[in-house]
Amino acid sequence: MADKDFQKKSFSTRIINERFGKEDAHRSITMPVYRNAAFEFPDSESIAAAFQYREDIPSHTYSRITNPTVENLEQKIKAASGAENVQMVASGMAAISNTFLALAYAGSNIVTSPHLFGNTFSFFKFTLEAFGVEVRFVDTDNIEEIASAIDENTCAFFCELITNPHLEVADLPQISKVLKAQNIPLIVDTTIVPWCGFDARKAGVDIEVVSTTKYISGGATSIGGAILDYGTFDWEHNQRLKSVKKTDGVSQFTFKLKREIARNIGAAMDPEAAYLQSLGMETLQLRFEKMSASAYHLAQLLEQHAEVMKVGYTRLESSPYKAISDELFIGNPGAMLTFCLKDKQACYSFMDRLRIIRRATNLFDNKSLIIHPESTIYGTFSPDMKMVMGIEDNLLRLSVGLEDMEDLQNDILQALKIV
Ligand SMILES: *Cc1c(COP(=O)(O)O)cnc(C)c1O
Numbered sequence: 001m002a003d004k005d006f007q008k009k010s011f012s013t014r015i016i017n018e019r020f021g022k023e024d025a026h027r028s029i030t031m032p033v034y035r036n037a038a039f040e041f042p043d044s045e046s047i048a049a050a051f052q053y054r055e056d057i058p059s060h061t062y063s064r065i066t067n068p069t070v071e072n073l074e075q076k077i078k079a080a081s082g083a084e085n086v087q088m089v090a091s092g093m094a095a096i097s098n099t100f101l102a103l104a105y106a107g108s109n110i111v112t113s114p115h116l117f118g119n120t121f122s123f124f125k126f127t128l129e130a131f132g133v134e135v136r137f138v139d140t141d142n143i144e145e146i147a148s149a150i151d152e153n154t155c156a157f158f159c160e161l162i163t164n165p166h167l168e169v170a171d172l173p174q175i176s177k178v179l180k181a182q183n184i185p186l187i188v189d190t191t192i193v194p195w196c197g198f199d200a201r202k203a204g205v206d207i208e209v210v211s212t213t214k215y216i217s218g219g220a221t222s223i224g225g226a227i228l229d230y231g232t233f234d235w236e237h238n239q240r241l242k243s244v245k246k247t248d249g250v251s252q253f254t255f256k257l258k259r260e261i262a263r264n265i266g267a268a269m270d271p272e273a274a275y276l277q278s279l280g281m282e283t284l285q286l287r288f289e290k291m292s293a294s295a296y297h298l299a300q301l302l303e304q305h306a307e308v309m310k311v312g313y314t315r316l317e318s319s320p321y322k323a324i325s326d327e328l329f330i331g332n333p334g335a336m337l338t339f340c341l342k343d344k345q346a347c348y349s350f351m352d353r354l355r356i357i358r359r360a361t362n363l364f365d366n367k368s369l370i371i372h373p374e375s376t377i378y379g380t381f382s383p384d385m386k387m388v389m390g391i392e393d394n395l396l397r398l399s400v401g402l403e404d405m406e407d408l409q410n411d412i413l414q415a416l417k418i419v
Pocket of ligand 1: 091092093094117120160164189191192211212213214223224225363
């Protein structure tokens with residue numbers, strides 16, 4: 001893996017110049033959308049060779065398994081991240097569920113923070129628990145608590161890179177040391193900061209899961225997810241994966257994921273989405289840098305405003321996570337920030353006055369988006385659950401888009417006037 005400077009300088013060049021696995025029949029400069037389900041073979045011996053993995057360059061057979069357009073996006077993400085293997089799936093939730101369906105087993109446990117994306121929380125707590133998997137919530141700021149929650153049946157430690165909407169940053173290099181000593185893989189949802197802003201391998205991440213719906217899709221064009229394997233974990237230590245056949249070049253995790261789990265679950269990425277997201281990858285760094293610079297500026301502006309009680313952005317001096325944020329992230333930590341107003345009513349009035357910023361869920365669209373998480377994303381959780389998840393009702397979440405920064409600033413200032 002190249003050093004940080006090289007990676008930063010050549011990030012877009014590497015993605016834009018990533019070549020196809022096989023030359024296109026018409027020398028198309030952009031990977032076309034292969035919308036077909038099946039691929040034809042010239043004779044029975046060659047179709048048998050493809051199904052028995054006897055080819056030097058594997059052929060595509062059926063688009064639930066692999067597809068040229070989807071594979072091209074996997075190659076671009078490999079070039080961007082330095083991961084050893086990338087598996088695209090239909091959504092960010094499919095990335096998380098496929099990963100844990102490959103790792104967890106009845107009697108195993110997952111050690112994680114209760115501060116999770118709502119569906120991830122629900123997947124661990126409700127879906128997986130029905131199959132005999134236990135979820136153990138810990139405070140990720142407390143290394144001793146993490147260490148003591150782990151036992152011989154822990155299949156993974158999982159967290160989000162910056163929790164949402166709390167904006168906590170776990171000290172991944174420290175946690176990774178504890179996990180390595182106990183042979184537990186570190187799995188991180190890195191949706192919030194893409195590869196041009198965060199080097200997962202350097203931070204000690206073994207498996208990365210991403211909702212490519214967000215930054216990667218290039219403006220909320222499509223739903224998608226990615227699972228990245230850095231090839232850094234020795235799966236002999238996982239009860240379930242140690243029996244998986246070892247092959248050259250792919251880890252036991254990737255082998256099981258690609259050959260069994262992803263096919264059986266069938267949440268394959270649609271080729272149209274892969275095409276849109278490949279285009280999104282080509283402008284990723286440009287969009288990330290502009291959005292993040294605007295977010296940092298707006299966070300500073302909001303922090304000085306009398307009506308704003310608190311601003312969450314991990315690069316601010318006021319963030320308890322500033323030191324670890326500066327260590328982990330290259331430049332600004334992304335385009336999402338949070339802020340608190342007097343009460344829930346003030347949040348509603350503020351939102352209703354906005355003219356440019358849209359009232360919508362989702363993150364990292366080209367358009368700026370605002371949401372009141374307590375009444376929407378967490379709206380159906382009980383008050384007790386909201387307490388466990390740490391959801392406050394005077395908090396707003398803003399995802400900063402590509403509009404001109406002055407226009408966003410003016411929109412916010414005029415809407416704050418009536419609060
Ligand atoms: C959006 C999101 C997900 C889920 O992704 P989908 O593509 O909507 O399935 C998971 N984790 C985080 C941090 C997210 O923001």
